[in-house]
Amino acid sequence: MVIGTVVLVAIGLALGYFTWWPLGLIVIPVIVWLFAFFRDPERPITDDCRAMVSPADGLVSDVGDVEACDLVGGGPAVRIGIFLNVFNVHVNRSPCDGIVSNVVYKKGKFVNALSHAQASSDNESNTVILLEPGTQDAVCAVKQIVGLIARRIVCTVTPGDAVRRGERFGMIKFGSRTELYIPKRLAPTVLTKVGAKVRGGIDVLATVDRDVSCRVTAASSSAAPAPSAATV
Numbered sequence: 001m002v003i004g005t006v007v008l009v010a011i012g013l014a015l016g017y018f019t020w021w022p023l024g025l026i027v028i029p030v031i032v033w034l035f036a037f038f039r040d041p042e043r044p045i046t047d048d049c050r051a052m053v054s055p056a057d058g059l060v061s062d063v064g065d066v067e068a069c070d071l072v073g074g075g076p077a078v079r080i081g082i083f084l085n086v087f088n089v090h091v092n093r094s095p096c097d098g099i100v101s102n103v104v105y106k107k108g109k110f111v112n113a114l115s116h117a118q119a120s121s122d123n124e125s126n127t128v129i130l131l132e133p134g135t136q137d138a139v140c141a142v143k144q145i146v147g148l149i150a151r152r153i154v155c156t157v158t159p160g161d162a163v164r165r166g167e168r169f170g171m172i173k174f175g176s177r178t179e180l181y182i183p184k185r186l187a188p189t190v191l192t193k194v195g196a197k198v199r200g201g202i203d204v205l206a207t208v209d210r211d212v213s214c215r216v217t218a219a220s221s222s223a224a225p226a227p228s229a230a231t232v
C-alpha cells in the first residue's frame with residue numbers, strides 16, 4: 001500500500017504540474033480502491049465441526065467432480081471454484097481445522113481466471129494441503145491461482161502448522177481464483193451453487209460426514225491416561 005500510494009501521488013503531482021492541476025486528482029479514487037483492496041475484515045466463524053467454510057470471497061464459478069485428485073490422496077474429490085474480482089476481499093482462509101501437510105508452488109501462465117479449466121491447470125498457483133487432525137489423511141486442499149491481473153500469491157503457512165477453521169493463511173493480489181478440494185471419502189454435501197456470492201470464513205460451502213476439529217484431537221490427547229510406573 002505504501003509503494004502504491006507513493007507511485008500514485010507522484011503520478012498525480014506530475015499530471016497536476018505538467019498539465020491541468022485538477023487532472024492530478026484522478027489518482028484519489030485509485031488510492032481509495034488500493035486501500036479497500038487490502039482490507040481484512042474480522043469474520044464470525046461457525047462452530048460446526050463438519051462445516052467447510054469458503055476459503056475466499058467471490059463468485060462460485062464452478063462445482064464439479066474430480067475422478068482422481070492427487071491433492072487429496074489420489075481418490076475422487078469435489079472441487080468448488082471461486083472467482084475473485086478486483087473489488088473482493090482477497091484474504092484466503094482455511095476451510096476447516098487441519099494440519100498443513102504440504103505447500104505446493106507451481107510456476108505457470110496468467111490466463112484469465114474466468115477460464116476455469118485452463119486457469120486451474122496452466123496458471124501459476126500455490127496449493128495448501130491439510131490433513132485431518134490426528135490422522136495422515138488429507139481433509140481438503142486449497143489452491144490459490146493467479147489470474148490475468150494477479151501477479152503475486154502470498155502464503156503464510158508451512159508444513160506442520162496447525163490451522164483453525166476460518167483462520168487466515170494468505171492472499172492473492174489483484175483478481176484471481178481459489179479452489180477448494182474435498183475428498184469424497186468424507187461424503188461431502190455441497191451447500192452452494194454456481195453463481196452464488198460467498199464470503200471467506202462465513203459461508204459454508206459444504207459439510208462432511210464427521211467432525212473435523214483440532215480441539216477434539218487435543219481434548220482426546222489430554223484425556224488419555226498417563227502411563228503407570230510399571231509401564232515406564
